[in-house]
Amino acid sequence: MASSKRMKVLLASVLTMMLALFGCNSIGANSMEINQSFSDIHNEFWAKDEVTQLVDKGIINGYPDKQFRPALEVSRGQAANLLATALGLPDAPYRPIFKDVSSKSSHLKGAMATYEAEIFLGKEDGTFGVGDSLTREQMATVIVRAFKLEDTGEDIQFADQNRISESHQEGVKILAQHGITTGKEDGTFDPKTAVNRATYVVFLHRAMVETGKIQETPEVSFKKAGTYGDFNPVRHEQNFVEVPVSKTDKTYLRSNAYLQFAGEKTTKHSHSTDTVYTYKIAGMSPAVVNVTKRQLENGDYFIFSELRNPQRMPVTVDLIQAESGLSKGILREYDRYPVKKDTDDTFGFDMTTYPTGIFEKTYEEGDKSQKMIGKAYRSKELSQKYPNGESSYTRELMDENVAFSSIMLGDTQLSVYTLSSRGYDIVDQWLLVSDQLLFSTNQKMDDWMLESAIYYKKRNKWYTANGPYNKMATTIEPMPASGRGYGRNLLLVKEDRVMALYNQTNERYYESLLYNSFANLDIFRGDQTYWETEVTSTYLKNLFGITAPFVDTRFNEQIALFLYNGGKAFGHDDYNLGLTNYADLLVSQQSKGNIIKVSPSAYYIQDYFPSKQNVKTHSSMNHLLGGMNILLLAYKETGKPAYLETAESLLRALEIDADKWIRKNGDIWYKVSPDHTFVGEDYVHLTLEDLIHSYELWVDIDPSKTAVFEKMLRSKAGYMNQNGKGYTTKIKNGLDRIGMPELLPAGPEHTDAL
Template sequence: MRKIIGSLVAFLLIFTFVFQVSAQTFRDISNHWAKTEIEELIEEGVIQGFNDGTFRPNAQVTRGQFLAYLVRALDLPAGTSAFPDVPRGSLLYSEIAAAKKAGLILGNSDGLSLISEPITRADVAVMLDRAMQLKGEYMERSSLTYTDSLTIGKYAYRAVERMTHYGLINGTADNTFQPTKIATRGESAVFVHRLMTKLDLLGFTKNPVTLPKPASNQEVVLRINDYQYVKVRMNTRGVPLSYMKQTSSKNPLSTDHHYYYHMGRASKPFGYMRVTLRKLDNGDTFVFTKFVHNGDNTYSASVSLPFEQSTSYSLAKYNAFGTVKQTFSSTYGYDKTTHPTGILSVKRGSTVTNEMMMGKNYISVNRQTTYSNGQKSVLREFIKELESYNVTTDPSKKTVTAKMNVSVRGKAISESWALVSEKKLFESVDNRNRWFERTIKEYGFINNWLTADGAYTKLPWSIEPGYKMGYGRNITRLQGGVYLSAYNGNKERYYRDLVVNALADLNVFSNGAIAKGQTPVFKTEYTSAGLKKSYGTTAPYIDTRLNENAALFLKNASESLSIPELATANLRYADFLVQQKTTGNIIPITATSYLIADYYAPGSKKTHVSLNHALGEMRFLLETYKQTGETKYLKTARELKAGIEKLYPKWVRPNGDLWYQVNGSLVFAGDDYDTLTLADLLMSQNAFAENGIPRSEIFDKMIVSKTKYAVKNKVKISAQISLLLQEQGFGNLIKGTSAASSTSNQFNPDDLPKDTLDLLAQ
């Protein structure tokens, strides 16, 4: 009797469907909790209402109806046969045949589909799971904490674990799953909507937007793509923008389009504005603006990005996750930059159609010192970081507009940036939140002041020209090792965009040499007052450690992002190291051993050698030897290794710490880094093992001395370095310390980076 009634109800529900009823006519969903999902699935043609103007969200759903929703949602190909209880001519025959062919339904032991039976929540989980697997490997599971999880049938248990993990189906308010409860039409709409959202199947048809004409001569409108444009406007009256020129340049995986405009009358401008659209290979675009104001007054400007065919938005702000604690450093002073504003998610209904990372407004002044040889040391004096924006919604035009306000200061440079995407920048909210938290915690190591010329970061006080708020394009910070490590960890889109942007920054810094296949040895563009005083070295000069970082990044990025033209980008720097012996830029130790000076500039005196530089160079050459098999790299690495070892035990200070450097007279000096050199020593031992070189007993002695000093003086040892210590048999040195316990809680050997970039960032 129950089956007969169920079949009759199913027939009536199916028979009364009206396929093109507008969602606005459904009088019974106006206050329903699933209203948005229902309306969007109706627009997608996945689910329909009834010809009496109702949707009946609380009505039960049969197995056949739910399968029909999935078939339409996945747009599955037609099948050739169904089941004995679904004869040809049945209203759902085509959907059930398609579901059978795809494996969404298998039939019971009697070979029947039972499509007229009401569907339980457990069966919903099973069918959703099968649908997910058709589109990829979605095999991760979450341990079930539902109070009734033991009542979930064995056939559905794994599916419930997976669908819970991916957020497609959740428990009730009282933390029960209720596996035998019958699903309703409203609930089913939500389940299928979540499936389509996860699989990126909610594809609204976007119409190309018409590029509007500028409202006045104070406004510029530039097309980003077929669906997006940007407006840049001088809001202060009487400040026109007139066209100067347009240029383009290629970077690895991106192209820069620069648009230049006079500020003020073209016949007598008082500055210029440049808008750069950095278009990435995945369709995302960085929008950089730069105002160079040579006059005295301060003007107001704005950068607006309208998102048409959108109805709402949400904004995830960095400051919701904490406040940057700007601490004083005896080397750098205070870094007054913080973090971007956050991610704007633009929506149509509940579906995200665009996302934008909103940067801030940075005010600075160009500073430089010119030397008698005509060379220059250049940097920026940072003035202020500003945050001012508006996000508005125009329901009549279905448009969400983000406007970033910009202060154009006199005798200064004003810059802002944004990243626009038609996809989510983070698929995982947890990953996004963790990145926000990390950026706040490590604000001094993650670039926030982004420009089309490269990221600007805090410089030490010991620079020339000397400014406490001196910022510059530091080669180590231009390379995106920290973002590449994050991307390799979970493949989030935002990390990849930052990696591609870092590649562009290095290419711009090299004047386009990387894109031409001519990777240079990078030269630092600001002078270190200490180097100038001791050796007469002024910018531009070569810093070996910074070049090591850049070369490693280019090589690793080529592997992670499949950029074959960068696969050998590291060889240029490796060859530079090999050539230093011939150049004479070395400190001889014995007839067969030497160390390479940290810095090189033609005409200046030979500089000192830092232990961490020497270790990094040696390890870099070993990595290059492993890559190429060319013995010149192995020979040079062995000579550097011998040079370090021959100077032992002089490297060790009386207090057990290591000296930072040695000069050409073999005089040791300087306070070493807290743990960077320790990391270099440990990773060097690993590099020896990888290349068949016996472990260095002298390096082990320095590791022991450095670690004991760190423990005694309560120097913080990172979890990664602690793990290296334990792996190499030095765990007893940190036993009972916080460093020892952190490894078991946070890391395992597979989590370690393959290179030094993360450790250097720390």
């Protein structure tokens, strides 16, 4: 006959089953409502009370990702450590007793202490068996020894008694006599099965209550934990490494593969500092994870996570953040504003959309902060090598995915960012973390999200530590057969729209994006004083045989202006460095022969300067105006005569050819070829913006030289007006500044120039 204690355990089990079957509320009057500590220990979990009490007492812990993993098997080494803690066993000095326990072993304390206490005696082969799974019969014996449980004389037999090892039969019997085990529902004990964490905790807890080492606490009831995204606990064993990106919050990498720290590198940029932490994925060499923290001057920082897997085997790595002291968290998602996808004749279909959203945190003190969360982008690197030894680089985008999921456990927000590789690919994910609000109002945040949805093709969303990737024109190489070719477009590495919005609003998010853009431009440029493309245009290749890398004058002009305006906005001492560097490059092109001569003192500078090729290319109106404007701005900044002299040479060429540039319909030809023919459809808005800027600059330097620009801008604006082409905000403001508002073309207003 079973003892009264054993009967109590059986009755409790039956009662629990009845409550579950009939849907009754099992929370009694004496239950405690507390915050959930682990994402996988919830109100329906059978051992929640025992786990909660032993965790509170520091006898057992969970994992860094706020999971307990109750189904994981317990090893003999782990069981020894837990027993040593539960019993408060004194530390025993290291002795070379066991072949598998060294002086540096993580199981040293438990193995030595439990051996000295005659709880674990080791194995016949001279090992402790630290990595061996603890079986149910072994568990019975060590618990009986550990808590000095005595035989009550009660005769207990299990249906599988003959399967219990002779050396453990007494331990199993005594454990059952004390009601610590009741066996399985079918009357068996199942002696050879490995013990999992939940079962071990329950048996350990019962033994501690039975022997008076702890008092059983009231039943616990967990408050509901809020989740975002597709949050699911990872139940199997995982490996963790801590990434030191924050002094206040914990950040980890998690993977079922072993992660080995492989180095740390710090690089300073003008207004930010990058620290890259590299981790090898053991058994999958040369697969690596790079986590880059980009610390910005304003205190915000980016985290760029990159999983590079140049082999066939798939692998998943999660970046995990645990942020404490929160009272509330809310995710404000971009997908409130649907993206209207279309196929562009020039760029094809763009798979990308926008980031996931902004997670807003409210702290217990009432303060708030925000972080912007990007999606994950899985891609393959492409390259094409040319006879001159140079190469062109793009990426084939395989997919864009929501990487973020989270759970709120008490005052701790656990955020998971998943990088999932299928093999032979790269997975990127990013987030921007601030201890303040990135947007001062919800309305300003919503405005940006809506704009990002409308202009998704021209708003960066796939950020990496080396710059943003965007859909490239279908006329570039290497272009994958899928048409999903993405690259670092210099015009989008610099963030003009963000600069305009920052000047209008001073919002923190735009400030941080600008600091990031400055760093990306610094990385892209490398050791040179100008920027070269890394992608080959087949349009230019077919025309002139040009392949990457080459200098695109328009790209460099706009980058110089961006850095100039940004530097002035932020008060940088080096605000005009990019301006003068590019002006020097333009001045040198006459001596290098990269010009189209109009007269002995008049010429156009070519649009493109190949790196290792000596070829003539065309000069387009927007490029030559942009270059002239840079020279004039640099002259105003420095007073260097060479800048003005070069600008005047370009001006004379325009004055000579003014009538040739203007088409019969009033529009401007796109370009002049090396043979001095004028061809091509001009941009809709861009050239008028440039003409207005040129007019303004010459008014400041020499008003007598503005006639050719007024003639051209009146002709261009008239053509646009007649055809209802509309205008950009820049055109509207520019015409107001120069006193010609009547020239504003009819049609809609555009944010970005076409």
